[in-house]
Amino acid sequence: MPYNFDEIIDRTGTNAMNTDGFRDYLFQGADLTFPYADDEFIRMWVADMEFASPPEVIQAVKARLDKRIFGYTKVFDPKYYEALAHWTQKHYDWTFQKEHLVTSNGIVPALYDLVDYLCQPDDKVLIVTPSYAFFKHAVDYHHRELVTSDLANQAGYYTINFDDLEAKAKDEKVSLCIFCNPHNPSGRVWTREELQRVGDICLENNVWVISDEIHCDLLRNGETHTPLAKLFPETDRIITCMAPSKTFNMAGFMFSNVIIPNEQIRAVWQARHYALDNPLSIAAAQAAYQYGDEWVAQLKSYLDDNFAFLKEYLDRHLPQAIFRIPEATYLAWVDIGAYLPEEQNLSLFFAQNAGVLLEGGNMFVANSDGHIRLNVACPRSVLEEGLKRISHALLR
Numbered sequence: 249m250p251y252n253f254d255e256i257i258d259r260t261g262t263n264a265m266n267t268d269g270f271r272d273y274l275f276q277g278a279d280l281t282f283p284y285a286d287d288e289f290i291r292m293w294v295a296d297m298e299f300a301s302p303p304e305v306i307q308a309v310k311a312r313l314d315k316r317i318f319g320y321t322k323v324f325d326p327k328y329y330e331a332l333a334h335w336t337q338k339h340y341d342w343t344f345q346k347e348h349l350v351t352s353n354g355i356v357p358a359l360y361d362l363v364d365y366l367c368q369p370d371d372k373v374l375i376v377t378p379s380y381a382f383f384k385h386a387v388d389y390h391h392r393e394l395v396t397s398d399l400a401n402q403a404g405y406y407t408i409n410f411d412d413l414e415a416k417a418k419d420e421k422v423s424l425c426i427f428c429n430p431h432n433p434s435g436r437v438w439t440r441e442e443l444q445r446v447g448d449i450c451l452e453n454n455v456w457v458i459s460d461e462i463h464c465d466l467l468r469n470g471e472t473h474t475p476l477a478k479l480f481p482e483t484d485r486i487i488t489c490m491a492p493s494k495t496f497n498m499a500g501f502m503f504s505n506v507i508i509p510n511e512q513i514r515a516v517w518q519a520r521h522y523a524l525d526n527p528l529s530i531a532a533a534q535a536a537y538q539y540g541d542e543w544v545a546q547l548k549s550y551l552d553d554n555f556a557f558l559k560e561y562l563d564r565h566l567p568q569a570i571f572r573i574p575e576a577t578y579l580a581w582v583d584i585g586a587y588l589p590e591e592q593n594l595s596l597f598f599a600q601n602a603g604v605l606l607e608g609g610n611m612f613v614a615n616s617d618g619h620i621r622l623n624v625a626c627p628r629s630v631l632e633e634g635l636k637r638i639s640h641a642l643l644r
């Protein structure tokens with residue numbers, strides 16, 4: 249059955265971060281007025297989608313509601329593990345032991361906890377930059393030192409500077425690397441060779457790895473995701489984070505998978521977590537992995553077309569923008585430095601001058617000046633309007 253990704257869905261009155269949370273997140277709650285009413289903004293910021301979740305997921309939640317009792321709940325039934333393992337086997341030719349799986353209210357909360365469990369008080373944590381900012385926040389929160397390794401950027405194609413990464417991993421205080429695979433915001437799907445080198449460098453230097461694979465299902469057609477842990481079956485020092493949240497647009501269910509092969513760390517997790525789950529979230533996640541394949545296939549094609557549209561639009565209207573269609577994610581990482589060399593606060597500039605909400609610049613930790621990140625997981629008509637506004641603001 250064809251799913252409709254062109255539909256514009258009204259999110260008002262749903263407490264959506266996307267519609268109601270932008271002042272706090274993008275502008276730290278500053279009392280700003282804009283020449284646009286809140287409902288006039290084109291929203292291309294936070295990483296959720298403007299598409300309805302799969303009807304199969306919604307149906308499963310309704311069926312669970314019909315059971316009418318919502319008492320204390322946890323994933324006891326092996327069917328959830330079976331659905332997830334079947335998904336990872338089919339899509340990445342990789343599975344993991346059932347005992348290694350724990351669930352979390354999100355990947356971000358898991359990162360905060362794992363930094364604490366894995367690192368001694370004076371340890372350091374390594375990331376590559378630009379980076380999803382919560383990697384830094386999790387490290388800062390626990391007063392660990394952040395060590396960054398800038399990715400190399402050739403005309404929008406990002407690669408790892410392995411000499412630099414290795415030199416930093418050799419610091420014996422570096423005990424953890426939080427690694428984004430595939431990478432937000434560059435959209436790189438790391439090759440097996442790249443992943444092999446990252447893993448070798450970390451493991452040879454006694455560095456734990458958290459491989460955040462939350463974006464792994466949303467690849468351009470023709471790309472393949474390799475879980476980092478798949479390449480290192482002998483180690484128990486790689487923790488893998490995956491979730492149905494991005495893939496099926498259900499971040500609000502707050503239900504993610506954390507695969508912790510190391511028995512001691514898993515024991516710490518289990519001892520410190522009040523490990524209950526939301527009954528609706530379990531139903532939604534299980535149905536997503538069981539029945540969501542066709543929906544994801546159609547979503548990926550829609551996103552591929554949105555990226556082609558974006559590329560063509562930029563080539564025609566903003567030829568000095570540097571952009572490559574990303575190999576993964578629904579996030580476009582665009583260098584607009586040629587148009588706005590002095591601008592520091594890109595979110596504020598585009599909110600005020602274009603009525604577009606987006607993230608950019610130093611929101612991505614380092615190595616990100618002059619870049620904006622555009623969320624293209626929206627109906628094409630919305631994307632087109634957003635791009636028109638962005639190019640008018642830059643060219644006027």
Ligand SMILES: Cc1ncc(COP(=O)(O)O)c(C=O)c1O
Binds near residue numbers: 355380
């Ligand atoms: C790399 C990465 N990790 C984690 C998250 C958020 O995870 P969660 O909603 O499960 O806390 C995001 C959201 O954008 C992300 O891009």
